[in-house]
Amino acid sequence: MDYLPIFTKLENRPCLVIGGGDIALRKVHLLLKAGADVTVCALQFHPKLQQKSEAGQIKIITGSFTESLLDNKWLVIAATNKKVVNREIASAADKRQLLVNVVDDPLLSSFIMPSIVDRSPIIVAISSGGKAPVLARLIRERLEALLPMHIGRLATISGEFRHRVKNVIKNVSLRRRYWEKLFGNGQLGTLLQKGQTEKALTLMEQSLSEEIAQGDVALVGAGPGDPSLLTLKALQLMQQADVVLYDRLVSSEILDLVRRDADLISVGKEAGNHEVGQSRTNKMLVEYALQGKKVVRLKGGDSFIFGRGGEELEELVEAGVAFQVVPGITAASGCSAYAGIPLTHRDYAQSVTFVTGHRKENGQQLDWQALASKNQTLVVYMGLIQSQEIQTQLLHFGRGADTPVALINKGTSADQHVVIGTLSELTQLGGGLKGPTLMIIGEVVSLANKLAWYNPENSHKLSRDPFLVNLA
Ligand SMILES: C[S@@+](CC[C@H](N)C(=O)[O-])C[C@H]1O[C@@H](n2cnc3c(N)ncnc32)[C@H](O)[C@@H]1O
Structure with a gap:
């Protein structure tokens, strides 16, 4: 940061403007708006400066700049059209450690005046530090349009x-x-x-x-990893939260976007290794909400897809706690997109099925016969440890041994890794993969050779600022 943005209180404080033309007039106008006690020194004065002097709004001194004019001043603006004079003013002010702005000369200035959007008392100041004034102006125009007058x-x-x-x-x-x-x-x-x-x-x-002193819970899908895949609503709620209960799958870059003062509580879950048990998590949600807190329950991907979001909401309903649900991009959508694998395609797959490899003990069996049908894509969440069973069942029910299979590890993140093979190789493909891995089975996987576009190293360095991207 080349300049520190500050808002200074100038009410009744003596300020000096040297120069009597248009530019000086504009600066005087701003200083008066801030209630400053303004003295203007020049050889000649713009008629409007004369009027202001006659109306008692400013003092004017006819003559050249002399150093004694700086006595007892808070800040100085040099707005003459003579470089030598401006330089002399800047150096005299510097010597006295007095803030000085030389109009259109950031090098000589110890403070610069930003573009402003004035909705007093709301003031937005924009500066590019003199590097890109046109960009600063465009941003100001956007903000002017964005902020209603009222x-x-x-x-x-x-x-x-x-x-x-x-x-x-x-x-x-x-x-x-x-x-x-x-x-x-x-x-x-x-x-x-x-x-x-x-x-x-x-x-x-x-x-x-x-106003009732009761909090609420937002069940928010954080997407598969890349923070720029968060929805605007998710971001908004994360920035308003008092408490955030998050899962292991939520990346640290996403957690960095949570409001700084919010309490961050890990209730990380890994198949079979629950840091905080589900029932304890459910209870914590209720307890925090009843304390009047704004609670965000942040889950990887989408909370309603293999995320146990439904169970948590049932508990909230029972306790009479208000809630809302914000969908997230589920791993199937995020990982397939970032691996260049369209989940459906007119030539290869007319349907797609999401299944989980991790089921309740004694839970329902999958309908392997249906899952083995051709012309469909099968996406398996948490499937890696079940590779053997998946391979055996699909082959048994007639899926071809050469059916393409993709394993997408840490999809959409900077560490994304994609392994492609066939159903006959499935049990060997995942060796060595650590972290969340999604399995995609079906002919669409072969399109990845042609459609893969994501380069983790470069893509995560792209600007994530939608506002600036729009301006470009
Ligand atoms: C408990 S499920 C949660 C799914 C999540 N609710 C969603 O909608 O994506 C966890 C599984 O999702 C898959 N998964 C989630 N994020 C992933 C990622 N970034 N890359 C690969 N697989 C992911 C993995 O199969 C992981 O074991």
Whole structure:
């Protein structure tokens, strides 16, 4: 970071502008908006600067710059059209350790003035540190369009209402939740847009009295590994959470995106090796929600596909805890896409079946006869340790020994590894693979030779910022 963005309070603080033209006028205008006590020194003054002086808004000094003008000033702006003078001002200010901005000359400046989107009291400042002013301008234009005019009014009345909310809702996280809910309420924005401030205040009062001190749970699918495959909603909830209970399959890059102050609790599960048992996890979800917390239950892939999401929700229903479900990209979709294997194809597979290799003891047997049919793709989750049985059953029910098979290990991650072979080789293919592995069986696998596109090393270095990608 070349510059530290700060917002300075200039109300009634003496500031000096040297120069009397258009540019000086613009800077004076901004300083006055911030309530500064402005003195302008120049040989000649723009008529609007004269007017401001006559109206008592600024002081003007007719003459050349002298160092004594810097006495008792908080900051200085050099806006003359003479480089030599600007340099002299910058060096004099530097000597006194006084913040100085030389217009259009970042090298001489100890502070720069960013582009701003002004929805006072909300101010967004954008700077490229003088490196890409056009990009900064484009970003500003985007933000101008994005932030409705009434957002400033919303911030102002929220400020006035803050103490009241603080008195009524003592718990910090509940208070945050109240504000999040309120700002997410489109009705409030509509009222302010129409200038109906009184009605907006009534709405704020109403929602305050309706606020019930109860938390909720969001069951969120985190996708197969690559953080850029998270949904926007998942990201939003992760950034609002008080507590996040996550599984072993959720990558550390994804956990890095969780709100910094949230409690992160691993309830990691591996087939047969449960760090925190399922029933304990279910209970923790209920307990945290009843404490009024916003709980995110983060699971690999999609929670409703071999994720036991349904069981956790049943427990929440029983305890009367509010919840929502955010789908994630399941391993079958993520891994097949990143391995270049379309799960269906008009020539090779008219259907696709997802099965799990890991079933409850004494659980139902799979219908191997149906699974061995041709023209379909079989995706097996947690299938690696069952390779022998899968091979035996499929061959027994008539699937060809030369049917292509893919094992995708740590799919979509920077460590993705794909092994391709045939059904007759299945039991040897997975030797040495550690970590989550997905099995895809069917003719579509042969397309990977042609369609594989993902290079783990390069792809994870691509910009993940959708906003910037859109601008490009
Ligand atoms: C308990 S299941 C959870 C599936 C998850 N709910 C989903 O929708 O992807 C775990 C199995 O999913 C598969 N899996 C999940 N993520 C994977 C990944 N990134 N690469 C390969 N297989 C994965 C593996 O077969 C793993 O053993």
